[in-house]
Amino acid sequence: MDSEVQSPRVEWAVVTSDIGPLLLAATDQGLVTVVFHADAAIRDRALDRLAGRLGAELVESASGRLAEPIRQLAAYFEGGLRGFDLPLDWSLATGFNRQVLRELASGVPYGTVVGYGDLADRVGQPGAAQAVGAAMGANPLPVVVPCHRVVESDGGLGGFGGGLETKRQLLALEGVLPQPLF
Numbered sequence: 785m786d787s788e789v790q791s792p793r794v795e796w797a798v799v800t801s802d803i804g805p806l807l808l809a810a811t812d813q814g815l816v817t818v819v820f821h822a823d824a825a826i827r828d829r830a831l832d833r834l835a836g837r838l839g840a841e842l843v844e845s846a847s848g849r850l851a852e853p854i855r856q857l858a859a860y861f862e863g864g865l866r867g868f869d870l871p872l873d874w875s876l877a878t879g880f881n882r883q884v885l886r887e888l889a890s891g892v893p894y895g896t897v898v899g900y901g902d903l904a905d906r907v908g909q910p911g912a913a914q915a916v917g918a919a920m921g922a923n924p925l926p927v928v929v930p931c932h933r934v935v936e937s938d939g940g941l942g943g944f945g946g947g948l949e950t951k952r953q954l955l956a957l958e959g960v961l962p963q964p965l966f
Contacts, residue, residue, distance in 0.1 A: 794838060796831060797846040798822045799854055802861045802957070803950045806927070809834055809842075810849035814871030817924045820946035837876065857927065863957065866894035868928045876924035883907050884919040889929045895958045899937040913937075921945055927954065 794816065796809040807822035807830055808815065816838070819830045835842050846854060852870060859865035877885050887907050892898045900920075904912040920931040926946060932954040936942045944951035955961040 792838060792840045794834060794840040794842050795845040795849045796834075796842055797844060797850050797854065798827055799846070799857065801857060803946065803953050806857070807831075808850055808853055808857075810853065811838070811840070811873045811875070812849070813873035813875070814849075815853045815925060815928060816873040816876060818926050818928060820926065820950060853928070860927070861957070870928065872925060872928070877919075877922065880907075880909070880912075880915060881919040881922050884916055885923055885925070885929050885931075888931065888934065892930060892933045894930075895960060897933045897935045897955070897960055900934055900942065901937055903934060917943065930954075933958075933960075 792811060794809050794811050796807060798805050798807050804820065805822040807817070807819035807827050809817045809831075817830070817834060819826065822830065831842055834840070856865055856868050856870060860868070872889075874882055874886070884903060884907055888898075888903065891906060892903075900913040900916045901910075904910060904916045909915070916934070920934050921943065923929055923931045923945070926932070932944060932946075932951045934942060941948055941951055952961055956963045
């Protein structure tokens with residue numbers, strides 16, 4: 785009898801989108817990460833980090849676990865999907881970050897924005913706006929967990945791991961900002 789323990793398997797794929805190539809990865813629990821600007825170098829670094837953090841075997845595949853996330857992301861970018869309905873693997877977010885990201889995913893719908901301080905208040909941590917910003921920067925599931933919807937209280941865009949132009953594009957897609965003229 786073989787007593788060797790199997791490593792968990794993570795399926796991954798790079799898909800095209802209106803904001804550039806996205807690396808998607810899923811475990812048997814659900815979608816575990818979305819990585820922006822996934823050219824070959826960024827993809828390889830992200831996959832190395834993922835393998836190290838999850839202790840997983842990585843398998844390239846755009847079917848199986850990733851078929852539905854790929855379908856829903858395509859529908860989102862086409863303007864036909866306003867809310868993702870996907871199983872998510874939260875193992876790359878812990879503690880306060882996970883609490884904030886879960887509130888963001890469930891409580892900030894398509895086409896709306898929330899301030900960093902307001903999100904801190906929602907999770908019972910008034911005054912933790914900077915910590916909310918750090919949680920947004922560490923979001924392993926951007927777009928699906930919509931950190932692009934978190935803005936500064938004075939109306940500024942704030943930061944964004946995918947770059948401010950990507951944040952503008954996502955907010956324009958959702959009707960929060962006007963579409964660029966050209």
